[in-house]
């Protein structure tokens with residue numbers, strides 16, 4: 288575990304378990320120089336400490352990139368989100384943590400958790416902490432149901448297309464959950480042609496463009512298993528990002544683009560909807576191949592912008608109009624997309640390196656002002 292720690296963090300790693308429910312989970316607080324630890328909570332059968340630490344680090348850069356004052360953190364529960372015992376597992380996780388970190392971490396949504404789960408977390412916490420991403424009826428901002436992160440991913444795509452004067456508008460998309468389906472919806476509204484999508488149940492492809500309104504309707508009716516209702520469009524799972532397309536948007540899992548397959552990407556623009564979808568080695572391959580990449584902590588920062596609104600709404604007499612949140616997401620993400628493209632051009636190297644160095648500058652300033660030793664390798 289100690290090899291996960293460097294000069295930036297993590298400041299704290301808390302691993303917990305519960306024999307009764309079989310729950311195993313971890314909270315990683317990466318760097319709080321700019322504020323209290325804030326990041327979503329993930330539930331997946333494969334969750335590991337290493338994965339949550341990497342995600343917590345992404346959160347440190349993400350909050351700094353949008354210039355909002357929270358610190359990087361993430362929590363993960365190693366369990367199946369469709370388990371009939373989900374609520375018991377979730378409650379056991381929160382119970383184990385609530386004495387440890389009520390002042391250091393605010394729960395939120397990530398893969399496998401929904402607004403109803405955030406409500407359960409709040410119930411279990413009582414007055415000893417908080418979750419955001421709760422339903423409206425609890426005073427929350429249900430940012431996954433509103434599809435704000437996916438909307439922002441599509442805005443980043445549209446800005447990158449405009450800035451780089453990319454000619455094509457065909458998009459290959461992985462994932463059709465909270466982020467993926469909303470990205471598809473906004474891309475469709477902006478006139479893009481989504482040619483592939485996927486869920487864990489399979490992948491669909493239509494070179495002439497999938498009928499997104501129909502897919503969204505099927506998803507509402509059948510959940511993410513809707514892909515099984517369209518056998519004529521099915522392609523091999525895992526190939527959906529590598530079909531003929533101009534733009535590639537991974538919006539499901541981490542590390543899906545690595546050195547073994549990066550060369551098979553046909554798109555000229557890759558916009559990371561998921562966290563950590565592209566390995567560091569693959570980023571270099573894509574750079575050498577001339578593929579423009581918009582990093583995760585730039586493109587999917589709609590989640591943190593809405594989480595910040597949700598944090599404020601907890602104590603405010605006013606609730607923001609949802610239109611205001613969408614507008615803030617669009618403005619911040621479009622500006623950051625332009626800035627990262629310009630900085631990448633100025634510095635050379637990968638766009639991840641360029642975007643990270645911009646974020647690191649802000650974190651470093653905060654560390655300095657707090658009298659902390661500065662990372663020497665940054």
Ligand SMILES: NC(=O)C1=CN([C@@H]2O[C@H](COP(=O)(O)OP(=O)(O)OC[C@H]3O[C@@H](n4cnc5c(N)ncnc54)[C@H](OP(=O)(O)O)[C@@H]3O)[C@@H](O)[C@H]2O)C=CC1
Nearest residue numbers: 398399436462463464465466486487488511539561562590
């Ligand atoms: N929610 C948010 O606000 C934010 C999320 N993110 C990141 O976006 C990514 C997606 O999160 P989110 O949409 O919230 O998660 P969800 O759980 O809502 O959706 C995940 C999607 O990925 C699909 N999926 C799972 N396994 C595979 C697979 N092997 N191949 C193809 N698709 C698969 C799921 O299908 P199925 O339903 O069938 O399992 C589902 O459609 C994650 O990396 C997350 O960290 C980043 C910023 C904010």
Ligand SMILES: O=C(O)CCC(=O)C(=O)O
Nearest residue numbers: 326327395396590591594
């Ligand atoms: O902070 C949150 O609650 C949601 C945002 C998040 O976890 C992310 O951007 O990965």
